[in-house]
Amino acid sequence: MTDCGCDKAKAELEEYLHQELAEQDAQDIAEHLATCTDCTEEHLVGLTLTLKVQKACQEKAPADLRDQVLLRLRDMQSSR
Known part of the structure; x- marks a missing residue:
């Protein structure tokens, strides 16, 4: 076991969370x-x-909100 230390763990935490690290680096963290x-x-x-x-x-x-937004967008486009 090799403790990578807090600095490395915190610096690479985002990549660790998204499983974007090499296998050994992920294991160290x-x-x-x-x-x-x-x-x-x-x-x-x-x-x-x-x-x-x-x-x-x-x-x-919700479907009714979506419909209202689309209707408003159409109204705005037609009034140009």
Whole structure:
């Protein structure tokens, strides 16, 4: 086990969250997170934000709101 340290873990946390690191780098950070409370807390904040953003991007406006917006856009275009 090689502890990568807080500096590296925090610097690469975003890439770690999105699984964009090389296997060894990801493993080093995972091992560090297993023993470092401060970095683990930062990881949980990042993970929570990532999941919330992903969920928000999947939500859709209600059909009646969508229809109202489209109608208003058509009205604005026709009045030019």
